[in-house]
Amino acid sequence: MSSTSSTVLRAEHIWLDGKLMKWDEGNVHVMTHALHYGLGVFEGIRAYKTHDGRLAVFRLREHIRRLLDSAHIIMLQIPYSEDELVEATVDLLRKQKQQFANGAYLRPVAFMGDGAMGLGAVNPTRVGITAWDWGAYLGDKGIKEGIRAKVSSFTRNHVNVNMVRGKITGQYVNSILAKREAVLAGYDEAILLDISGFVAEASGENIFLVNKKGVIKTPPLSSPVLDGITRDTVLKLLRDAGHTTIEEVTVTRDALYIANEVFFTGTAAEITPVREVDNRQIGDGKPGPISKYVQDTYFRVVRGQEARYADWLTYV
CATH class of the missing domain: 3.20.10.10 (D-amino Acid Aminotransferase, subunit A, domain 2)
Known part of the structure; x- marks a missing residue:
């Protein structure tokens, strides 16, 4: 439809609820509360290939802090600390460093999972981190x-x-x-x-x-x-x-x-x-x-x- 829509060149692995797993295994149930009501938070983060050939994530801690602040605003309990989420993000990239040698777009997301339904439900929070190759958003x-x-x-x-x-x-x-x-x-x-x-x-x-x-x-x-x-x-x-x-x-x-x-x-x-x-x-x-x-x-x-x-x- 536009230059901002593109096929996701996906990673081999994702991080979900504390574990690294294959991309295709990162599934949630159709009764996931956030799918019905939109109660979730996310971040967009970029990792870049630096001038000396290494891979670095830009302002990672600031993004994770905003993720946690966003969750606090909507009273979504995230069962991981800032340090744990930072380390999970780095681990995810480290696991597939060769695939993302030229950089990556990262998407931490936290959302209310399945269980009870209705606007007053409070279910366990699911947390995932994915990575993919995404070029300039506006081309x-x-x-x-x-x-x-x-x-x-x-x-x-x-x-x-x-x-x-x-x-x-x-x-x-x-x-x-x-x-x-x-x-x-x-x-x-x-x-x-x-x-x-x-x-x-x-x-x-x-x-x-x-x-x-x-x-x-x-x-x-x-x-x-x-x-x-x-x-x-x-x-x-x-x-x-x-x-x-x-x-x-x-x-x-x-x-x-x-x-x-x-x-x-x-x-x-x-x-x-x-x-x-x-x-x-x-x-x-x-x-x-x-x-x-x-x-x-x-x-x-x-x-x-x-x-x-x-x-x-x-x-x-």
Whole structure:
């Protein structure tokens, strides 16, 4: 359907409920509570091949901490500690290090398992970690040339409806509807507004813009947006580079139209420039200098080429 849909080049093994097992053995019952009601949490994490040929997971602990925070928000008891989940992730990659020598996408997921049904049920939590080979989420061409985005007719849920600090499985139906609408209309990605009409985020990414005065803006965490780990990374990289004109503020959709640059950030999408929003060309219609700087620096960091950020990498 789009450049973001692809066949999973799967791993030989997964980690499920404390054990490494063959991919095809990682099954759950059709009566799994989360399948019916969406009560689960997940993370998207990337491991990269570093410049010296090793394999390193980017900001692994931050992702696992967010997974545990998400579970806490929805009162889902995870029977593993942060250290145990970190080690399980590393073990999974170590088991198939040769298969993922060039990198991998990792998906920890925790969800309510089978047992009782109904909204008030409390069943044992299942926890799994999978890995697969997943390239640029919005396409290699999108990374290089930028993508086309559409402001969605679907609104990002209100903060009293959507637990915005949590990466919660059932909440992504909102994103799926927005994404499908955009793709069917011929665009690459959707941008969702909040209930007040301000820009929130894309269907699976945070959003940045650079205005004509060179001010870099991104919606604040008081908006209904995920506290993105890539978003946080980009803010730190820009501030460390001496960019003082960075604002976490509400943004209108027409501010996107007249911006010099717009780009998305996310673990799957990495740093993806936006060349067009709602048929309005952004800037000169190609990735701008800030977007390219962020891209270049980000990829140097995840590949272990920036020593000052070495603590963000967990080597396998």
